[in-house]
Amino acid sequence: MVLKRRLSYGSRGYYLPPIPDIPKPTKKKRTARKKVMQNPLAAFDMLATVAGNLLNDLDTDVVPVNLDGAPNCNSTLKKEPLDEPLDQLKTTKMESPDQNSTNQSTAGPSDLSPKTLTDKQPDLCTNGYEVQFAAKQGETDIDLVRSISSESSSEFSLYSGGIGIALDPNPSSLETRLTVNRDDDENTSWCTDAVVKKSSKRMKKSCVDKLKKVISRCKKYDATAKVINDRKRKCYAQQMSQKNRFKRKTLFHCSSSSSPNGQVRLCIKSFKVPELSIEIAESASIGTLKRTVMEALAAVLEGELTVGVMLEGKKVRENSGTLREAGIFCDSPLLDTVGFTLEPEPVQSPLMAPHTSSDSFDNRDAMEPLASDMPATPSSLEPVPVPVPTTPVKSHVTDPDPVLSPIEVSSAEQAVPQISQAIIPLPVPAVKIEPLAVVPAVRKTRQVDALGQRRMRRPFSVAEVEALVAAVEKLGTGRWRDVKIRAFETAKHRTYVDLKDKWKTLVHTATISPQQRRGEPVPQELLDRVLAAQSYWSHQHSKLAKSSIGEPGLADYDSSPSPVKITSL
DNA sequence: GTTAGGG
DNA sequence: CCCTAAC
Incomplete structure (x- = not known):
């Protein structure tokens, strides 16, 4: 599966295509429709794209992707003469990030083995959930695991198994690899080499569909969607020009396997996604919770995202400096503290639009849900007020600060190792703290709440x-x-x-x-x-x-x- | 928003 | 019941 990606550059980061375009089969017959698998790894690729961009960004001139020894690195990459020095980067393995003091996380061993990713271990972060993206044998589903440090049963750590990226060239890895390929027509392009084999096709499709649906639904209420899109378009031109260079560098890089010096290899095993806050009925099923998280995730991914680079728990805002200058180089003691984050653009997204609605998710009589009485609306997506660490999961969050910049928030919550193979226990109550989107999850009683729990079966009398x-x-x-x-x-x-x-x-x-x-x-x-x-x-x-x-x-x-x-x- | 059909 | 192509 090779997706052409737009490598967009923003002054502060990269913009992700909300979701890879999934060509819809032209509508023809109403019958015998064959559901064409629509890019089951859409989300996956999206993240892969981020990774690609991210790597590209580590140095504005060099793509620090070390594919040495990676069987996925096409031989065609060996051409492309190098036209710029690559000494800024050294070939080195990215050690597991060192857990920051502020984060109770326990530094995990720098285990780059696939197992690390496939193991379902809770990822923790003080600010909520940390979703670890990883490809677990093809499953594209969100799994839930209880936080090992849980004090209360309500605490969970979310683990996303399936939507993942890993830059591990290890051929034996089960991880989905991000590789650089080149084809004669498209030149070089990032592509994900899905190692995923036997996967639940249905599951993947389902997830992708859900994402699409959610995104679609979100956009419906997105008053600023157009603006955002326009922005994307604007930067597209830049993307293209950048892309060319990117390709060249990439090609060069791969071919320069003989010059390991000056390169630093960063294995991004996971991205910390912005906080996700969800509300869900205690009586909801785990499956519903999964879907809810998926929705929240989709909602976040739907918006503009940029990649943030963390070093020593602090956000690296400087884009022009070299990695070396920043302290990211082979053997650097800071290497272990490098982290990445996916951050929403400071642009107010619809999901963050201020809203004052309150009781939109109250439980209602399950037997007489009134579909027409409380249709799901954007109002359901509310931003959450700042730091309310103790806010119970089901509490309502209202009157958030619409102006609050996610970036700010992000920087404030530094010290959270972003790249981590270590599983950090989630010390705080599952939810809260400046979520980017609050996804209503009390669907149990709602009749017509898309994506929600399946409606109660009510046989016809x-x-x-x-x-x-x-x-x-x-x-x-x-x-x-x-x-x-x-x-x-x-x-x-x-x-x-x-x-x-x-x-x-x-x-x-x-x-x-x-x-x-x-x-x-x-x-x-x-x-x-x-x-x-x-x-x-x-x-x-x-x-x-x-x-x-x-x-x-x-x-x-x-x-x-x-x-x-x-x-x- | 409705319909028609497959899942 | 869900999902969604085709209207």
Whole structure:
């Protein structure tokens, strides 16, 4: 999978394409649609892109990617004469970051083995969750593990297994590798060499879809989205010019395997993502929690991100200085303290838009959720006020400071080792502290809350079936909205899609033998009517299909008639 | 926003 | 029920 990336440069960092463009298959038929796998590693690649950019940024002139010995480094990379010195970087392994004093984290061994990434260990950070990105045997899912240091069961450490990047050229690694490839047409391009093998296709697709959906949904309310996009466009030109240079450097670099000096190798095993704050019902399932986190993550990734470089727990703001000057060089004692962060642009994103809504996620009667009564709106995404370390998970956060710069926040919370193979225990209550986005997670009782927990199963009663059949007999199939209005107007939990689905199952039920039927038995009489109506309307539809005239929906037959009437048509 | 169908 | 292409 090779994705062309836009290497955008911002004065302060790199902009990530929100999500790789996923070409939608042109719509054609409504039937037999084949769901084309749509880049299941989208998120993954996105991060890989960051990594690529990041590495590129370590030195404005040199791409410190040491692919020596990496089997993934195409031989085609050996060309490209070097036109600039690369002495700023030394080849060296990135040791595990030293845990900063401010962070109770325990320095982990500089283990670069794949195992490190595959092990599900909680990543901690004092400010909330730290999501470690890693490819775990192809799983693209968010797993949850309890914090080992937990004092309360409510504390979790999130671990994202699957969305990951690792710059480990180790051929035996299970990690997804970031490699530099070159093809004749596109020259060099970053690509992720997914080592991921047997992965849950469905899972990956699901995650990607979720991300897309979330992003899509977020944008819907994003009043500033356009602005952001425009910015992206603007910097695109820069990207291109930069990209060329980038490529050249990259090529050169790979070819200069004989000149290990002046290079420093940084293995980015994980990125600390901005704090994610979520609210979720205690009764929510773990699966819901996962989805929620995924949403929060997607929301964050959706915005403009820049990579921040941390050194000794402090943010390195200077972009022009060399790595060496900054203290990042082979054998540097500071090497262990290098860290990276993904930071949102200081631009106010929709997710951070100030909002005063409050009780948008209160629990409601699960039995009568009112889909129309509290639709999910951007208001659900609230910024959280600053430092409220003790804020319980479920507490509501309101009136955040919209002006608060994420960057500032980020710098304030220094000392958090960003690149880390060590798993740091999460010492604070799971949530809170300036999240970039608060994702409502109390879906249990919400009927129409996309991405939320699956709706409660509510089998149709015979009475409902009766009403449905009657309505369909009258209105026909294909007018589910009308059916809904006609027979289920007050049944908030029955959407027209539900009715359509129910009809489908009724038809099926009526077709199979009684022994095969399950659930509350539906009177045969009703099933007969179902078949009759189905047959009738099928004919009607086929008729109309031929002579595309007349108003199908307006025709109907008496609901009481025997199947005989149908046959007469 | 609706429909139609596959999952 | 969910998901989503196609309208």
